[in-house]
Amino acid sequence: xxxxxxxxxxxxxxxxxxxxxxxxxxxxxxxxxxxxxxxxxxxxxxxxxxxxxxxxxxxxxxxxxxxxxxxxxxxxxxxxxxxxxxxxxxxxxxxxxxxxxxxxxxxxx
Amino acid sequence: xxxxxxxxxxxxxxxxxxxxxxxxxxxxxxxxxxxxxxxxxxxxxxxxxxxxxxxxxxxxxxxxxxxxxxxxxxxxxxxxxxxxxxxxxxxxxxxxxxxxxxxxxxxxxxxxxxxxxxxxxxxxxxxxxxxxxxxxxxxxxxxxx
Ligand SMILES: Nc1ncnc2c1ncn2[C@@H]1O[C@H](COP(=O)(O)OP(=O)(O)OP(=O)(O)O)[C@@H](O)[C@H]1O
Ligand SMILES: [Mg+2]
Numbered sequence: 001x002x003x004x005x006x007x008x009x010x011x012x013x014x015x016x017x018x019x020x021x022x023x024x025x026x027x028x029x030x031x032x033x034x035x036x037x038x039x040x041x042x043x044x045x046x047x048x049x050x051x052x053x054x055x056x057x058x059x060x061x062x063x064x065x066x067x068x069x070x071x072x073x074x075x076x077x078x079x080x081x082x083x084x085x086x087x088x089x090x091x092x093x094x095x096x097x098x099x100x101x102x103x104x105x106x107x108x109x
Numbered sequence: 110x111x112x113x114x115x116x117x118x119x120x121x122x123x124x125x126x127x128x129x130x131x132x133x134x135x136x137x138x139x140x141x142x143x144x145x146x147x148x149x150x151x152x153x154x155x156x157x158x159x160x161x162x163x164x165x166x167x168x169x170x171x172x173x174x175x176x177x178x179x180x181x182x183x184x185x186x187x188x189x190x191x192x193x194x195x196x197x198x199x200x201x202x203x204x205x206x207x208x209x210x211x212x213x214x215x216x217x218x219x220x221x222x223x224x225x226x227x228x229x230x231x232x233x234x235x236x237x238x239x240x241x242x243x244x245x246x247x248x249x250x251x252x253x254x
Contacts, residue, residue: 018128020124020127020128020156020160021124021127021160021163021164022124022125022127022128024215028215052131052149052152052153052156054153054156054157054160054220054223055157055160055216055217055219055220055223056160056216058217058219059214059215059216059217060215062215062217063215082146083146083149083150083153086226086227087153087219087223090219090222090223090226091217091219091222
């Protein structure tokens with residue numbers, strides 16, 4: 001479900017398909033492997049190809065946010081669908097996770 | 110107000126069936142001419158209820174989950190999700206946004222809040238040791254899209 005590209009301290013991950021309780025465990029494990037290197041302080045998740053997400057996805061995102069916060073890093077997302085944006089609003093995720101509308105300018109820190 | 114269509118489906122409460130339940134409810138709702146947003150709403154709400162039955166109701170023990178739905182002549186879809194699992198002792202607490210009995214599993218406690226906000230009505234009845242019954246309602250626009 002994941003494709004990634006690293007640029008120094010930033011890991012860009014594209015997620016595809018449906019993020020529910022069933023897929024969450026695998027996504028969680030793969031994301032944790034991708035950010036295992038402590039020098040990565042910025043995780044950017046591109047949601048262009050994510051067609052579904054429910055509250056199981058909220059848990060996955062908050063968990064990765066916490067890992068990055070412990071190393072003074074940050075998590076941002078880009079290209080969310082309107083449905084996922086509503087879940088973000090409802091759960092307050094937009095307060096801790098930056099949302100970029102386009103993938104153009106994901107700079108470092 | 111009379112029922113014009115009805116379905117009832119029984120399946121094993123395993124995680125693979127979360128997406129199965131979403132596909133079933135969106136297929137059933139097609140006759141209501143839903144918008145893309147309305148389809149996402151019901152899929153998400155059903156996903157929350159079915160996931161709760163699997164994780165919390167049966168705690169991984171794979172009991173039977175029942176998904177049923179009706180459509181009435183007022184363009185109202187009613188969806189029910191039932192499990193015969195452990196039940197909920199304190200319903201008021203369980204339905205509070207951000208309350209979860211399983212923070213260690215990275216649950217966020219937002220399932221009921223999602224059902225509430227994505228549907229037009231939510232009723233929950235639960236008995237400890239007997240199971241949980243979720244009933245949700247959504248009104249669809251009547252125009253011929
Ligand atoms: N079918 C059920 N059987 C038993 N307990 C349930 C059931 N559904 C919900 N609960 C209880 O209600 C609580 C709140 O449910 P809710 O869906 O809002 O949050 P969650 O499932 O814990 O987290 P999230 O849905 O955000 O992943 C659960 O933690 C659980 O204790
Ligand atoms: Mg839940």
